[in-house]
Each structure stands twice: as C-alpha cells, then as structure tokens.
Amino acid sequence: MIFNDNYSFLLVIAFIVVYNAFAFFYRNQYALNILLVGGSIIILSTISSIASIGIVLCVSALVFFCGKYLSKREERSDFFLLLFIGILVFLFVLKNYNLASFELLHRIGLSYILFRLIHFLVESSKKNIVDYNLLSFLNYIIYFPSFIAGPIDEFNNFNYWIKQKRNNYRVALFKAGTFRLLVGIIKKFFIVPIIASYALDFASFDATYSWQISLFLSLIFYSFYILFDFSGYSDIAIGSAYLLGVKTPENFNNPYSSASLSVFWKKWHMTFSNFLFKYIFKPLVTFLSNSFKKSPRLVVTFIGYLLTFIICGIWHGNTLNFLYWGLWHGVGLMLFKLYDIYVYRKRITKLDNQVFSALYKTGAVLVTFSFVTFGWFFFNYNTYEVSSILDSIVNPNSEKVEVNMVKIKDEPHLRLVYKPTSSTTSFIEIEYETYNKELFRKRIDSVEINASHTYYLKPLTEGKRIYKLKVRSISDLKKENWNTVVSYFSFNDIEHTSIQKLLFGENVYLSTLDYVPEGVVEYKLDLPAEILNQKIIAIPEFVDGYGWAIRIKYKALSKTNLIIEYRRVGEEWILDDPNRSGIYSFTHIHGTLDYQNTPRNLASGNYEVKITYFDDLAIGTSFTQFVTIPDYAGGK
Numbered sequence: 035m036i037f038n039d040n041y042s043f044l045l046v047i048a049f050i051v052v053y054n055a056f057a058f059f060y061r062n063q064y065a066l067n068i069l070l071v072g073g074s075i076i077i078l079s080t081i082s083s084i085a086s087i088g089i090v091l092c093v094s095a096l097v098f099f100c101g102k103y104l105s106k107r108e109e110r111s112d113f114f115l116l117l118f119i120g121i122l123v124f125l126f127v128l129k130n131y132n133l134a135s136f137e138l139l140h141r142i143g144l145s146y147i148l149f150r151l152i153h154f155l156v157e158s159s160k161k162n163i164v165d166y167n168l169l170s171f172l173n174y175i176i177y178f179p180s181f182i183a184g185p186i187d188e189f190n191n192f193n194y195w196i197k198q199k200r201n202n203y204r205v206a207l208f209k210a211g212t213f214r215l216l217v218g219i220i221k222k223f224f225i226v227p228i229i230a231s232y233a234l235d236f237a238s239f240d241a242t243y244s245w246q247i248s249l250f251l252s253l254i255f256y257s258f259y260i261l262f263d264f265s266g267y268s269d270i271a272i273g274s275a276y277l278l279g280v281k282t283p284e285n286f287n288n289p290y291s292s293a294s295l296s297v298f299w300k301k302w303h304m305t306f307s308n309f310l311f312k313y314i315f316k317p318l319v320t321f322l323s324n325s326f327k328k329s330p331r332l333v334v335t336f337i338g339y340l341l342t343f344i345i346c347g348i349w350h351g352n353t354l355n356f357l358y359w360g361l362w363h364g365v366g367l368m369l370f371k372l373y374d375i376y377v378y379r380k381r382i383t384k385l386d387n388q389v390f391s392a393l394y395k396t397g398a399v400l401v402t403f404s405f406v407t408f409g410w411f412f413f414n415y416n417t418y419e420v421s422s423i424l425d426s427i428v429n430p431n432s433e434k435v436e437v438n439m440v441k442i443k444d445e446p447h448l449r450l451v452y453k454p455t456s457s458t459t460s461f462i463e464i465e466y467e468t469y470n471k472e473l474f475r476k477r478i479d480s481v482e483i484n485a486s487h488t489y490y491l492k493p494l495t496e497g498k499r500i501y502k503l504k505v506r507s508i509s510d511l512k513k514e515n516w517n518t519v520v521s522y523f524s525f526n527d528i529e530h531t532s533i534q535k536l537l538f539g540e541n542v543y544l545s546t547l548d549y550v551p552e553g554v555v556e557y558k559l560d561l562p563a564e565i566l567n568q569k570i571i572a573i574p575e576f577v578d579g580y581g582w583a584i585r586i587k588y589k590a591l592s593k594t595n596l597i598i599e600y601r602r603v604g605e606e607w608i609l610d611d612p613n614r615s616g617i618y619s620f621t622h623i624h625g626t627l628d629y630q631n632t633p634r635n636l637a638s639g640n641y642e643v644k645i646t647y648f649d650d651l652a653i654g655t656s657f658t659q660f661v662t663i664p665d666y667a668g669g670k
Contacts, residue, residue: 211276
C-alpha cells in the first residue's frame with residue numbers, strides 16, 4: 035500500500051514538494067490539474083499496473099459523461115440512474131468476488147472508486163453537481179492520498195478545494211497537514227507494531243492463561259489495533275491531502291467513547307458510514323415506507339438496518355464471517371433502538387441525578403465498546419475459525435487438556451498433555467484439524483496411554499493457523515465425550531521488540547528437544563478399500579523416440595502423492611519419482627540406456643515395480659507388480 039514502504043513514501047513527499055512549489059509560482063489551474071493527475075498515476079503505479087490505472091480512468095470518463103447526461107435531463111430518470119449504477123456494481127462484483135477474471139484490473143481501491151462513482155451519478159441525477167470538469171473528476175477518482183482506503187470525499191468539496199488559488203488557505207492546510215501526517219505515522223508505524231501480534235494471535239499471550247482468556251484479551255487488543263491502524267492510515271491520507279491543498283473530510287472521531295451503537299457508527303469510518311446512510315439506508319427506508327404504507331415505522335427502520343449492514347458486511351469480504359459481522363451490527367442497532375425508545379427515553383432521562391448520569395454514561399460507553407469488540411471476533415477470524423472457537427466455548431471440556439508447540443530435532447510438533455480421569459482407560463482417540471483454503475483433518479484411533487500422558491503430533495499444514503484439537507479416552511466399556519482445545523500455532527519463536535518486552539515481557543521461545551521423546555504418534559495413511567483391494571498393472575511399452583519403458587496403471591487418490599520405484603529382479607531398488615501427484619492414475623518408468631541419442635531406454639529383463647501412497651503426515655501401503663521387457667538387439 036501507499037506510505038507502507040520507503041520508496042513510495044519518499045515519492046509522495048517529493049511530489050508534495052514539487053506540487054506546492056509549482057502552485058506557489060504558477061497558478062494556472064489547468065496545469066495544476068495535469069500535474070496532479072500525472073503525479074497520482076506515477077505514485078499509484080508503485081502498487082498497481084499502469085494498465086489497471088488506465089482502465090479506471092477510462093471507466094471514470096464514461097461515468098463522467100453519464101453523470102453529465104443525467105444532469106441535463108429535464109426530469110429526473112431513476113431508470114437510467116439505476117441502469118448506470120447496476121452496471122458498475124455488476125462489474126465490481128464480478129471482479130471483487132472472482133466471478134470473472136480481469137487480468138489487467140487489480141482489486142486495489144476498487145471499493146472506494148465504486149463509492150465515488152455512485153456518489154457522482156446520484157448527485158448528478160439530483161442536479162447537485164456544481165461544476166462539471168473532466169480533469170478535476172479524474173483527479174477526484176485517482177487522488178492518491180485517498181485512493182486505497184478513503185476518506186470518501188464528495189466531488190463538490192474536492193472540486194472546490196482543488197480550484198482554490200489563495201495561498202493563505204494553502205499555508206494553513208500545510209501546517210495542519212504536517213501535524214496530521216506525524217500523528218498518522220506515530221499511530222501506524224509505532225503503536226500498531228507494538229500491539230499487532232497480540233491482536234492477531236492470541237497464542238502470543240503467556241501460556242499461563244487459558245486459551246479463552248487469551249482470546250478475550252486478544253479481542254481487546256484487536257479493537258485498538260484496528261482503530262490505530264485504520265485511523266492512522268486516514269490521518270496520513272488526510273495530512274497528505276492537506277499538504278496538496280485539499281481539505282479532505284474526517285474519518286474518525288473517538289469512536290470508542292460512544293455511548294450507543296448508533297453514535298459509534300457516526301464516529302467510526304465516518305465517510306463510509308455517511309455513504310451507507312445517504313445512498314443505501316435512506317433510499318431503502320423511503321422505498322419501503324412508500325411501498326408498505328401501513329407498516330409500522332419501526333419495522334421499516336429495522337429492515338433498513340438489517341439490509342444496510344448485510345450489504346456492509348458483504349462489501350468488506352466474500353466469506354460468511356463478514357456477513358455475520360454485518361448481521362451482528364444490524365441486530366445490535368435494532369436492540370439499541372428498542373432500548374432507546376422503551377427504556378432510555380421513558381425512564382433514564384427522567385432521573386435527574388448527576389452522579390447517576392455520569393455512572394450511566396460510563397456504563398453505556400463500556401457496553402457499546404464491549405459490543406463492538408465482540409463484533410470484531412467475526413471480522414478478524416475466518417468462517418472456519420469462528421465456528422471452531424464458538425463450538426469450543428459452547429461445549430466446555432470435562433477433563434483438562436493442554437496443547438502447546440515444541441520442536442523435536444528442529445521438526446515442529448503439537449504437544450498434547452491429557453491425563454484421563456477414568457482409571458479404566460486403556461487408549462485415547464485424537465482428532466485435530468485446521469483450515470488453509472481447504473479443511474485438513476487427521477484422526478488417530480487407539481493411541482496407547484503412556485506414563486507421561488504426553489503425545490506429539492505433526493502439524494497438518496505450514497504457516498500460522500488455528501488448530502482445533504479433540505481428544506477423548508476409550509475404555510472397554512465406552513468412548514467418553516470429546517475434550518476440545520483451540521489455539522493458534524505458528525511453530526516459530528515469538529520475538530518481541532524492546533518496547534514489547536517492556537510492556538508485555540520477554541520473548542516466547544519454543545521448547546526444542548534434541549531427542550525423540552516417548553509419545554510421538556506414528557501415523558499410518560488410511561487408504562480406502564478400493565485402493566487397498568486394487569491390483570496394479572505393469573505393461574512393457576515401446577515409446578517412439580525413447581525406447582522401452584514400463585507403463586503402470588493404478589487407482590488415483592486425491593490429496594496424496596506416490597513414490598514410484600523399480601528394479602531388475604535381484605538388484606537394488608531405483609527411485610524413479612519421489613513425489614508423483616495422486617490425482618493421476620498412471621505413470622511411465624524410463625531407463626538410462628541410449629536409444630537414438632536419448633538416454634531413456636530400459637534394458638531387457640524381468641522387473642519389479644512398486645508404488646507407495648503418502649501424504650504430509652504418513653506413508654501408506656506399497657503395491658508391487660512384476661513385468662518383463664522383451665529381448666531386443668542391444669538390450670542386455
């Protein structure tokens with residue numbers, strides 16, 4: 035993103051200096067617009083391709099003329115307005131949710147571009163656009179300070195400030211912009227890195243906490259992480275805009291001091307909230323009120339809340355957890371509205387007591403903050419993680435289970451400590467899973483109890499992931515209920531900065547064992563019956579240009595790989611392919627003898643071939659077959 039690396043940041047500073055020098059000595063507005071467009075294109079080219087920027091400019095120019103057409107119609111035409119907006123939304127959905135491939139067009143900033151284009155079309159239809167200037171409009175769309183993540187300015191405001199020629203305005207904005215830029219840098223590059231690991235990974239907390247407490251603390255950290263990260267970026271964007279002479283609207287106003295959820299949304303990402311209210315909620319409520327005139331106003335408002343925040347959630351991401359987040363706030367606004375009407379206005383406002391009022395406001399702020407903080411749970415964790423965590427909270431364990439990370443001879447493992455309470459337990463059963471674009475799950479039946487009650491499991495996939503691990507005891511009589519633990523595992527040391535050490539303690543290092551301890555669970559790849567019962571086929575085959583080879587046919591098995599080996603009877607095994615994908619049902623074995631200057635020929639004789647299925651955790655059964663390469667001239 036812009037401002038995130040030294041090169042783009044220095045480029046921005048250099049352009050601000052050049053632009054202001056040019057504006058001070060040469061006040062031709064057309065030339066300044068050309069300079070600003072060129073500067074924005076150069077700066078945006080550090081994060082997106084020139085082709086993508088060109089497509090955005092072309093689409094924006096078309097929208098400009100569509101808006102101009104709407105403004106010139108004597109009567110307002112909702113049909114053409116909805117048609118133009120519908121086309122834009124359709125193209126956005128195709129690209130943003132990967133329903134179609136537009137290789138030239140990057141996703142960066144598309145949401146905010148869409149908002150500006152819709153705003154321009156609606157205000158053009160209402161005949162509210164003061165001055166139509168194509169160059170100013172293109173600057174408005176690709177204005178680099180607010181291109182990525184807002185704030186979402188209105189065209190009339192942007193156009194007003196970009197045309198200002200009075201230097202006293204520029205001096206005042208330059209001073210304010212310098213201060214805002216410094217505030218944003220402190221937030222984003224000093225405060226955010228300190229709390230980021232605790233906000234994004236609840237395993238960063240001391241192991242003495244239970245994972246539930248660590249999750250709770252992590253959500254509080256996440257509330258401040260997302261505030262400082264987003265408001266810091268907005269401060270940098272607003273400060274940069276000020277330095278270029280454009281007074282961009284504010285985006286945050288101490289949102290966590292809000293005493294109700296409706297006030298929170300007036301203070302959080304304010305330009306986006308204003309867009310939701312002005313172009314989604316208000317038209318929806320107006321339409322529903324006109325269509326269902328006998329419906330109670332409160333019901334119409336509630337439907338407006340739900341639909342608006344469903345759209346808000348879907349806009350933030352194309353997975354279900356963002357829909358849950360939108361519904362959480364939609365339902366929350368409904369509940370807060372009911373409380374406001376039937377409790378606050380009828381009872382609380384009638385209590386004339388300053389002490390009570392102060393305590394009530396403090397409590398209201400805490401309740402609102404808690405509600406918003408829990409909502410970030412759906413925002414920060416993907417759908418699988420949300421489901422796993424909630425399932426583990428709703429179904430508490432009946433026995434104590436501990437899970438942490440360890441390295442055994444530099445190989446990462448999950449260490450499970452579980453001592454069954456039943457004295458008749460002879461085995462335990464373990465199941466653990468994680469999600470990385472797809473679900474990875476492993477189940478190990480009948481693991482023998484050992485003296486240390488400690489078991490070591492191999493991770494299912496690389497990288498930092500949330501794992502859901504279940505374990506239960508098995509006796510001769512029955513299988514007990516599952517005990518579940520959920521935690522992040524990154525298999526790397528957590529190294530703190532000096533400030534983090536001061537605030538949160540020392541580094542967290544993984545335990546490393548230089549020996550193989552008791553309890554390392556050995557895996558055997560469980561193969562389905564159709565694989566176990568197969569008889570592989572090996573056929574000698576002459577291949578033009580290569581010579582004699584062996585063609586092997588076997589059953590394919592997705593999510594596995596195969597080891598392919600062969601040998602002449604009585605000789606050592608030769609590895610032909612150590613990692614053949616299991617999606618294929620055949621392979622060819624070639625030799626090393628020359629045939630027509632190609633060293634891919636097999637000698638004649640009796641051969642044995644072997645295939646072995648395996649995955650990341652275990653090796654399965656091997657299958658062998660004999661085959662004979664016939665005698666041929668020079669084949670010995």
